[in-house]
Amino acid sequence: MKIRTILFAGIPGMVLWVLLYSMPVAAQSNPFGNALIPDMIADASIQEIDGTFYCYATTDGYDAGLSTSGPPVVWKSKDFVHWSFSGICFPSAAGQVYWAPSKVIAANGKYYLYPTVNGYMYAAVSDSPEGPFHLAKGADAFIKPYSANTLLRSRSSKAPAGIDAEVFRDDDKKHYLFWQLRHAARLEEDMVTVDTNVVTLQTPHSGYSEGPIFFKRKGIYYFLYTLGGDEKYQYAYVSGSASPLGPFDTPKGNDIIATTNYERQIFGPGHGCVFNVPGTDDYYFAYLEYGRGSTNRQTYVNKLRFREDGTIQPVDLTMAGVGALHKVKYDVPKRIKQVTASSFRTELKINPAKDSSFRRVEYFAPSFARGTCLYIGIIC
Incomplete structure (x- = not known):
C-alpha cells in the first residue's frame, strides 16, 4: 500500500508529515486525533501575545533521530485552530540542529x-515575536x-552543559x-547573563529530567518536570509560594499529572508547556505524544484544571484537541477535489x-488532512 507525503510550499526540504492514501478524499475517523499543528513538532512553547497565539517548537520528522531537525519556524494562529507560519524565524539557526525553543520574553x-x-x-533577540531572530x-x-x-558559561574545560530553557518573568x-x-x-536584566548561583530544585523524584515548565497562578509557583522518556514519559510537579x-x-495526593493512558493509546506525554489565555483563569497543558517513535512526534493540548486548594488535577489526556480559544470569522472552507504528492511511503x-506493551502501525488517509489546505500543496 502506498501513502503520499505532502511537501510545504516555499520551504525547500521541509516535509509536512501528513501521509495520505492514494485514494479519493472521503470522510474517515482519524485514530490519531486532532494534533495541534498539521506537522510533526515537539517541545512546544505556546503563548498568546496581543491576540495572536504563537507556537515555538522543534520540527520533527526527518528520520535521523537526534542528529537532525527541521528549520526554526514559529507557528501563528488567531483562534488556536488554524495555524500557519511565514518562513524561517531564526535565519542563522537554519541548517543547525534546532531544539526546544522557549516562549519569547518581552524585555x-x-x-x-x-x-x-x-x-x-x-x-x-528580535524586534518582533515572529522574528527574524539573531543571536543576542x-x-x-x-x-x-x-x-x-x-x-x-563553563568554569572549566568542560562544555557548558544544559538544554531545554524555560524563562519565567x-x-x-x-x-x-x-x-x-x-x-x-536568576537571569540578569540584560537577558543574556545567567547568575552563577545555580540551584538544583529539590523534588521527590530523582533521575534524569528535562522539559521544565514554570508558571505562577494566584500567588503559587508551579514547577513541572519530566520523568523517564520515550513511551514512559511522565510529568510531575511541585509548588510553593516563597520564590x-x-x-x-x-502536593498531597498525586504529584504525577500526566502519564500514559493505555485505554486511549496515548503514550509518553512529554516535553511541552503550560500557557494561560490572558484575562482568564483558563490554563492549558501542551505535550508531545511519543507514539510515533524517535523524533517523529506530534503535539496535543488539553485543559489544565486546579482544585480549590491550588493543586493540579491529573490531566485528562485526549487527542481530541480543545478547539477554538478565540472566535474568528473565516470564509466558507473550500472542498478538496484533488491531492498531489511528490513522494511515497509505506505504512x-x-x-x-x-x-513492551506498545504496538502501533501508523497509517493516514486523505480525510485526515481536511482543513489544512491553507498550508499544503493541494488543489481546492
Whole structure:
C-alpha cells in the first residue's frame, strides 16, 4: 500500500508529515486525533501575545533521530485552530540542529527567545515575536560544537552543559531560567547573563529530567518536570509560594499529572508547556505524544484544571484537541477535489523503546488532512 507525503510550499526540504492514501478524499475517523499543528513538532512553547497565539517548537520528522531537525519556524494562529507560519524565524539557526525553543520574553524593548542549538542553549533577540531572530551575544553565526556565545558559561574545560530553557518573568519583573536536570538561576536584566548561583530544585523524584515548565497562578509557583522518556514519559510537579527558586512542597495526593493512558493509546506525554489565555483563569497543558517513535512526534493540548486548594488535577489526556480559544470569522472552507504528492511511503510500524506493551502501525488517509489546505500543496 502506498501513502503520499505532502511537501510545504516555499520551504525547500521541509516535509509536512501528513501521509495520505492514494485514494479519493472521503470522510474517515482519524485514530490519531486532532494534533495541534498539521506537522510533526515537539517541545512546544505556546503563548498568546496581543491576540495572536504563537507556537515555538522543534520540527520533527526527518528520520535521523537526534542528529537532525527541521528549520526554526514559529507557528501563528488567531483562534488556536488554524495555524500557519511565514518562513524561517531564526535565519542563522537554519541548517543547525534546532531544539526546544522557549516562549519569547518581552524585555528591554525586544523579544528574547532561548532555543537549544547543536545541543547547547543560546539567547536570541528580535524586534518582533515572529522574528527574524539573531543571536543576542556575539556574531550571528554558529560554531560547532559550541561557541563562547552560549547562554551558559563553563568554569572549566568542560562544555557548558544544559538544554531545554524555560524563562519565567515574575511580578517584580525579575527573570529566572530553568533547564535540564531541575537546574535554575536568576537571569540578569540584560537577558543574556545567567547568575552563577545555580540551584538544583529539590523534588521527590530523582533521575534524569528535562522539559521544565514554570508558571505562577494566584500567588503559587508551579514547577513541572519530566520523568523517564520515550513511551514512559511522565510529568510531575511541585509548588510553593516563597520564590521561583524554592523551596517547594510536594502536593498531597498525586504529584504525577500526566502519564500514559493505555485505554486511549496515548503514550509518553512529554516535553511541552503550560500557557494561560490572558484575562482568564483558563490554563492549558501542551505535550508531545511519543507514539510515533524517535523524533517523529506530534503535539496535543488539553485543559489544565486546579482544585480549590491550588493543586493540579491529573490531566485528562485526549487527542481530541480543545478547539477554538478565540472566535474568528473565516470564509466558507473550500472542498478538496484533488491531492498531489511528490513522494511515497509505506505504512510505518513503530517498535517499542521502553514499554513492551506498545504496538502501533501508523497509517493516514486523505480525510485526515481536511482543513489544512491553507498550508499544503493541494488543489481546492
